[in-house]
Amino acid sequence: LAAFPALAQQPRFPDKSITVIVPFAAGGPTDVVARQVAEAMSRALGVAVVAENVTGAGGTLGAQRVVQARPDGYTLLLGNIGVATAPTLYRRPPYDPLTQLDAIGLITPVPMTLIGRPDLPAKNLPELLAWLRRPGAEVNIAHAGLGSASQLCGTLLRSILQTPMTPVAFRGTAPVMTEMMAGRIDITCDQTTNTVPYIRDNRVRAFAVTTPQRLAALPDVPTTTEGGLPQLQVTIWHGFYAPHGTPRPVIDRLAQSLRAALADPAVLNRFSDLATTAEPPERATPDAHRAFLEAEIARWRPILSAAGEYAD
Numbered sequence: 001l002a003a004f005p006a007l008a009q010q011p012r013f014p015d016k017s018i019t020v021i022v023p024f025a026a027g028g029p030t031d032v033v034a035r036q037v038a039e040a041m042s043r044a045l046g047v048a049v050v051a052e053n054v055t056g057a058g059g060t061l062g063a064q065r066v067v068q069a070r071p072d073g074y075t076l077l078l079g080n081i082g083v084a085t086a087p088t089l090y091r092r093p094p095y096d097p098l099t100q101l102d103a104i105g106l107i108t109p110v111p112m113t114l115i116g117r118p119d120l121p122a123k124n125l126p127e128l129l130a131w132l133r134r135p136g137a138e139v140n141i142a143h144a145g146l147g148s149a150s151q152l153c154g155t156l157l158r159s160i161l162q163t164p165m166t167p168v169a170f171r172g173t174a175p176v177m178t179e180m181m182a183g184r185i186d187i188t189c190d191q192t193t194n195t196v197p198y199i200r201d202n203r204v205r206a207f208a209v210t211t212p213q214r215l216a217a218l219p220d221v222p223t224t225t226e227g228g229l230p231q232l233q234v235t236i237w238h239g240f241y242a243p244h245g246t247p248r249p250v251i252d253r254l255a256q257s258l259r260a261a262l263a264d265p266a267v268l269n270r271f272s273d274l275a276t277t278a279e280p281p282e283r284a285t286p287d288a289h290r291a292f293l294e295a296e297i298a299r300w301r302p303i304l305s306a307a308g309e310y311a312d
């Protein structure tokens with residue numbers, strides 16, 4: 001190759017479209033973030049960045065698809081906090097995010113909302129807590145599978161209240177909304193990036209936001225602390241990943257386009273409308289993301305182990 005230096009050079013990246021695997025259902029919170037950011041990254045990279053939903057098993061099937069993909073930067077994962085909780089929740093974890101994925105950058109920290117079907121007898125959080133605790137209560141709580149953000153929040157709620165509820169798993173929280181509006185699901189805990197439009201239109205009932213302060217996009221919804229449930233505080237997060245072994249210049253190029261996307265006014269406006277924010281540029285980097293992922297795995301492990309919810 002020394003005689004033909006051009007042949008030894010890396011091909012230009014990217015020179016074809018990039019696929020972003022969304023491990024949950026279309027129209028849900030992960031999908032909303034992925035499509036918004038993918039469009040802006042596509043402008044920054046000059047190629048199409050296309051979201052593809054690969055759903056099931058709490059997001060772990062989609063993650064496995066990326067783990068097994070060629071490490072060339074053309075197949076990426078948009079994963080949420082579940083990338084950090086799945087290693088604890090599965091007795092035989094389907095993949096190891098620290099050795100089989102390479103972090104690219106954090107995208108957005110998203111608040112959660114505790115919501116219920118619109119015809120629930122409880123009108124606010126204190127009434128909901130009484131309704132959940134009433135003797136003989138039969139309540140179902142939806143989530144997006146073991147290793148999803150909604151499952152994490154629901155597990156925290158159930159372990160705080162210590163009252164029986166029946167978890168019902170879906171392939172994402174977009175289908176939960178349909179079932180909740182039809183009155184078949186009682187409650188769930190889900191990201192504002194999914195719930196805000198439904199809450200604004202009174203299609204579901206909002207009981208609380210899980211953040212220390214109220215959210216500007218949902219000014220009438222009290223915090224869990226205001227409603228008497230201060231222990232339920234959770235903000236989830238999203239990040240981009242490539243299969244482990246992706247060349248560092250490719251990872252860096254993707255991270256650079258992510259930072260461009262997170263400064264794009266269209267993305268910022270949409271995020272703000274959905275009560276979330278873009279991660280600052282210093283967190284949309286491979287190293288900051290990797291360090292945060294390690295810390296999150298360590299943070300949630302004892303909490304989830306104590307809650308005792310596992311899948312084989």
Ligand code: MLT
Nearest residue numbers: 028030148149150172173
């Ligand atoms: C989750 O609970 O992890 C998400 O809401 C799933 C989704 O994007 O549908």
